[in-house]
Amino acid sequence: MNTEWIAVDWGTSHLRVWAMQGESVLDRAQSDRGMARVAKGDFQVALLDLIEGWLGREPVDVVACGMVGARQGWVEAPYTSVPCAAMPVDPIRVPDTDPRIRAFVVPGLKQLSPPDVMRGEETQIAGFLAGHQNWDGVICLPGTHTKWVQVSAGEVISFRTFMTGEMFELLQAQSVLKHSVGEGWDEAAFVEAAADTLSKPEQLAARLFGLRAADLLHGQDAGTARARLSGLLIGAELAATRAYWLGQQIAIIGAEGLSGVYAMALQHQGAFVETTNSTQSTLAGLSQARKLTRQIA
Template sequence: MNAEWIAVDWGTSQLRAWAMQGDTVLAQSQSDRGMARLSRDAFQSALLDLIEDWLGAEPVDVVACGMVGARQGWVEAPYSAVPSAPLPDAPIRVPGTDARIRAFVVPGLKQNAPPDVMRGEETQISGFLATRPNWDGVICLPGTHSKWVQISAGEVVSFRTFMTGEMFELLSEQSVLKHSVGDGWDADAFAEATADALSKPEQLAARLFGLRAADLLHNQDKATARAKLSGLLIGAELGATRPYWLGQQLAIIGAEGMSQIYARALQLQGAFVDTANATQCTLAGLAQARKLTRQTA
């Protein structure tokens, strides 16, 4: 099986690759050899370990997005400044690759004031907009570092990043709350905590310790504590992003579970939300990036 081209999503911790025939996925593979685990001279071997069976005699285009384009990545793909199209510039060619591949890396986006950056999300946004012509509104991309992105006339106008996912991981696994937060979910507790954080954001630090106290004094269920922790952090995020989402057309691009959690939190505030699959948006965006490489070839 020879791929027409290869799509790659290369993040900090994960590497995912798809053998493509036009817009059709022929095969896919992944590993834990993300950017953070590799030296610059190890990127090509990590990729070839995944895709070697898809290669033939003729060189194949590999189009990659994500942290692979960071300063510590395979090749640095400089940020493009907003406002701009999600993919305003052609991907950067990786020099000196194996003769069987031509590798390209998609640049990220930057915002000078307030300072902010993204890598990978711009590709998902491009893929989302490719299937929704003339779409204006706000896109939320939940994850370790959640993004809120204002879209107008096909351009990224502005965006903000929130460390909500990373804060949840740190608090639930490395703080005193690790003794009180477990697996499972409590939808009512999540809704209550989200509303509480939205109405009283100044109480967030106290509410967080309250999760530990409720465990010690009242043996609070660990699934309830997990849902409350998530609700408090997401509620604080929604409070800070209210100018973005209030009264706007909204879309969420992310993994299904996390997207549903954010959608529920927004729906509790009366917002109408569309959800889109992150992988499908990534592949559609990488297809758009491939067109740019072919136009400049």
């Protein structure tokens, strides 16, 4: 296998790598050795455990995005303030690496007011925009910490982060709702709950406890409760981001299941939505970053 370069998405929980030939994937691997599970001096070891079989005598470029560029990561890749391009500066070279690799990390973006940061999403945005020339609108990147990003004239103008995904996990696993929320899904219940908090977000806390009460009094199905919990939280998020998405062209970049849930909620509000696979956007963005590394010694 002739690996030309290696793409790396290194998040908080997981490490994903791809052996690349141009923009084609030759092979892939992953581990649970995300940034939070790697000691400061062990990043290269964690990476080589996955990619050693792809390496030869000549040094191969490794281009990484995500939390690997945080202060506690492999090398700190400073944030750039918006408004700016998704990749406004060159990737940061990691010093003193194994002679078989040249490693680079893509810097993140920051917003001073209201304060916000992103690492990894900027790469997905750059990848999306590379395939959508002259695209203006709003990009939603759903996940544990969902980002809403305003894009105009090829630049990230502003963005906001919502802890909706993390709140969902905490509520279903560690709150009183753990007794009522289970596996399964009810699309109609999700749509109704999302519309409810979109129109009345101030009722969120009461609606949440209502999930427990509906179980105790009416035996509400655990899958229906799960769908309602998701709808209540996403509806509140859509209410808070209405100024971003209302009347705008919207692109959702994320995992298929979660992207579909967000798209469903938005489409029921009359929004035009395009969905894009997050892995494809990440690889396209890392390809853009690789072009910037060729001029770095």
